[in-house]
Amino acid sequence: MTQKQxxxxxxxxxxxxxxxxxxxxxxxxxxxxxxxEDHIDDLCNAASSIRDYGKGRTVTFSPKVFIPxxxxxxxxxxxxxxxxxxxxxxxxxxxxxxxxxxxKAGENLGCTEALFTLGERPELKYVEAxxxxxxxxxxxxxxxxxxxxxxxxxETKLLxxxxxxxxxxxxxxxxxxxxxxxxxxxxxxxxLLYQVGGPHxxxxxxxxxxxxxxxxxxxxxxxxxxxGLLIGIGETxxxxxxxxxxxxxLQRRFHHIQEIIIQNFxxxxxxxxxxxxxxETTEMLWTVAAARLILGPSxxxxxxxxxxxxxxxxxxxxxxxxWGGVSPLTIDYVNPEAPWPxxxxxxxxxxxxxxxxxxxxxxxxxxxxDTDEYLPLDLLTKVRELADDEGYVKDGINRYV
Numbered sequence: 001m002t003q004k005q006x007x008x009x010x011x012x013x014x015x016x017x018x019x020x021x022x023x024x025x026x027x028x029x030x031x032x033x034x035x036x037e038d039h040i041d042d043l044c045n046a047a048s049s050i051r052d053y054g055k056g057r058t059v060t061f062s063p064k065v066f067i068p069x070x071x072x073x074x075x076x077x078x079x080x081x082x083x084x085x086x087x088x089x090x091x092x093x094x095x096x097x098x099x100x101x102x103x104k105a106g107e108n109l110g111c112t113e114a115l116f117t118l119g120e121r122p123e124l125k126y127v128e129a130x131x132x133x134x135x136x137x138x139x140x141x142x143x144x145x146x147x148x149x150x151x152x153x154x155e156t157k158l159l160x161x162x163x164x165x166x167x168x169x170x171x172x173x174x175x176x177x178x179x180x181x182x183x184x185x186x187x188x189x190x191x192l193l194y195q196v197g198g199p200h201x202x203x204x205x206x207x208x209x210x211x212x213x214x215x216x217x218x219x220x221x222x223x224x225x226x227x228g229l230l231i232g233i234g235e236t237x238x239x240x241x242x243x244x245x246x247x248x249x250l251q252r253r254f255h256h257i258q259e260i261i262i263q264n265f266x267x268x269x270x271x272x273x274x275x276x277x278x279x280e281t282t283e284m285l286w287t288v289a290a291a292r293l294i295l296g297p298s299x300x301x302x303x304x305x306x307x308x309x310x311x312x313x314x315x316x317x318x319x320x321x322x323w324g325g326v327s328p329l330t331i332d333y334v335n336p337e338a339p340w341p342x343x344x345x346x347x348x349x350x351x352x353x354x355x356x357x358x359x360x361x362x363x364x365x366x367x368x369x370d371t372d373e374y375l376p377l378d379l380l381t382k383v384r385e386l387a388d389d390e391g392y393v394k395d396g397i398n399r400y401v
Contacts, residue, residue: 047319054297073119177256219254365391
């Protein structure tokens, strides 16, 4: 047998093993880095059957508002148009009034999540940010974020989900009181990405070791956590499998990773990666399906529908069970060129593929429905008041269509 034939046989055996709900070894996971279009259908079929076993035919989404608390950032990533310098914006930070206006408008539309996304520690780079925070009585951007998530919890029915970058033990512990979940994309463990010319060359917070440390601290603190991969920024398929292994290892230790996002890169004008090709659909399908085989039937695996607007329903056959946050009010400020699908269209496409679409909260049912291990009592009480008997949003999809 040729080496290619040997690898093809091994991949077939791995797919069969996983389809029987047997956990893959690290070596077997890495062998899935041998991407092959010959196996894509079998891989997706196995991923679908594993998803059906663990999650049934229910696919969820989170009705949300997007609150870009600040777009200032100490990092420069080669694909990002979200970050700005102080001279490019009139408002360095959103004011408390602006935050509440967005949150309350979303509440009126039935939203249940307030996604706080912001740049990484801009006060370490920009004196303007440090001065703004000082004038308003805050030591850091993370301190201001904590105050704003507390404000949203106090003044609305929305549940904050903070995504501010790398965090310390103190910062995560503070956010825990007002955020039923937090998040940080691992993106990739590839060392190539922060070498000279790589997309993370000038982004110190994107070093895998510091991102893995944040995810680990969240586990120690029992915080339901969202993480995931960014596909198509220069990493290899083997890099993706290694990244998924790191996520699996953390989940084995702490059982706190509530969802894994597989997000496709989209080239944006006026960035260093403007001429780079978008992530290819079949490679995305392979990565999504491999994630299901690696992480198993209990994992919540998400693909954002707005980043594949023409054919996002194809990822249902690769084993996903969540569409992530979808907003009836705010744009995706990280990907402003990619509008959210209308919830009516999302429902139609999901149902046409044989699934039921249900709205969820910012924290998944398994982290609050039958356990008090993860959320502080006051926050747990609020979450449960918003949920039905199965842990989904009360009144279900009828609130939105």
